[in-house]
Amino acid sequence: xxxxxxxxxxxxxxxxxxxxxxxxxxxxxxxxxxxxxxxxxxxxxxxxxxxxxxxxxxxxxxxxxxxxxxxxxxxxxxxxxxxxxxxxxxxxxxxxxxxxxxxxxxxxxxxxxxxxxxxxxxxxxxxxxxxxxxxxxxxxxxxxxxxxxxxxxxxxxxxxxxxxxxxxxxxxxxxxxxxxxxxxxxxxxxxxxxxxxxxxxxxxxxxxx
Numbered sequence: 001x002x003x004x005x006x007x008x009x010x011x012x013x014x015x016x017x018x019x020x021x022x023x024x025x026x027x028x029x030x031x032x033x034x035x036x037x038x039x040x041x042x043x044x045x046x047x048x049x050x051x052x053x054x055x056x057x058x059x060x061x062x063x064x065x066x067x068x069x070x071x072x073x074x075x076x077x078x079x080x081x082x083x084x085x086x087x088x089x090x091x092x093x094x095x096x097x098x099x100x101x102x103x104x105x106x107x108x109x110x111x112x113x114x115x116x117x118x119x120x121x122x123x124x125x126x127x128x129x130x131x132x133x134x135x136x137x138x139x140x141x142x143x144x145x146x147x148x149x150x151x152x153x154x155x156x157x158x159x160x161x162x163x164x165x166x167x168x169x170x171x172x173x174x175x176x177x178x179x180x181x182x183x184x185x186x187x188x189x190x191x192x193x194x195x196x197x198x199x200x201x202x203x204x205x206x207x208x209x
Contacts, residue, residue, distance in 0.1 A: 004174055008184035008193055011172065015199045015206055016192030019044065020149045023057040029153040032067050034114040035106065037149055039065075042102060042135065045142035046091050056086025060099075068103035068112050076100070098137040105135060123156035148198070152191035158182070159190050168197030171204050 020027045025036045039060060043053040063082050065071040071079075079096035088095060110116040121127035129143040138146070144162040151158040159182035161169075169176045174184070174197075185193050200206050 005184050007172060007174060008181075011196035011200065012185060012189055012192045015196040016189070018149050018152065018191055018195045019050065019054060019145070020152075022054045024061065025057075027149065027153055029115065031113040031115070034150070035068050035103075035112070036061060036066060037146060038102065038106070038114060038132075038135070038138075039099065041132075041142045041146040041149075042098060042137045043088065043095070044145050045137060045139060046095070048088065048090065052087045056083055056088040059083075059086035068106045071099060071103045072107070074100075095137070098135075102135045102137070118154065118156070123154070125157045125160055128157065148194045149191055151194075152188065155187065158187060161194060164198045164201045165194045168199070168201035172197065172200050172207060 018027070019040060020033075020037055023036070023040050025033055025040065027033050027037060036057070040053070040057045043057055044050060046053075059082055060071075060079075063074075063078075065074060065079075065082075076096050079099055080092045083089070083092040083095055106112055106114065110120075117131050118128055121131055125147055129140070129147060132138050132143040132146055133140065135142075144164075147157055147160045148162060148165070151160045159178050161178045161181065165181075166176050169181060175181055181193065182190055
């Protein structure tokens with residue numbers, strides 16, 4: 001019978017690709033990729049499949065809106081069209097507005113740099129979550145998605161888990177305690193383990209592979 005550490009290793013190797021990686025975001029502690037992660041988190045927050053949200057994020061970034069400043073140069077109709085090309089049709093009009101509002105708030109309050117939001121929150125995950133929810137369209141779920149992935153480049157908030165990570169851990173037979181989970185992998189891989197456990201929570205059949 002494999003140990004918890006062995007199982008965690010297998011989950012990371014087989015299912016640990018983050019949503020950011022799937023959306024072609026090269027995540028770094030820099031303004032542009034953190035903005036892209038915010039956009040992805042907003043897209044993942046609605047009742048739409050993660051595949052469509054990730055594909056739509058790729059479409060937005062390929063259009064050139066990799067910074068809040070560039071997105072603000074687009075028209076509402078251009079954003080609606082790009083969202084539609086990504087398959088994000090049910091929420092394309094409202095999301096086109098929310099993206100512009102998010103870019104405006106980030107520029108006006110934090111000079112386009114989410115690291116300033118992190119610093120304002122004292123690098124406290126709960127306070128970061130609260131500030132993230134000031135962006136229209138980002139609720140507790142979206143804030144958790146952002147923090148789950150951002151911990152890859154924000155060690156200050158690591159280890160971060162949420163309900164889906166805990167559900168996946170329980171399903172996999174791994175410890176549900178955040179600190180115990182974090183001991184199973186290297187620190188910079190914890191975001192990958194969290195991503196894998198989210199997938200297990202959503203599809204327990206992955207454990208049969």
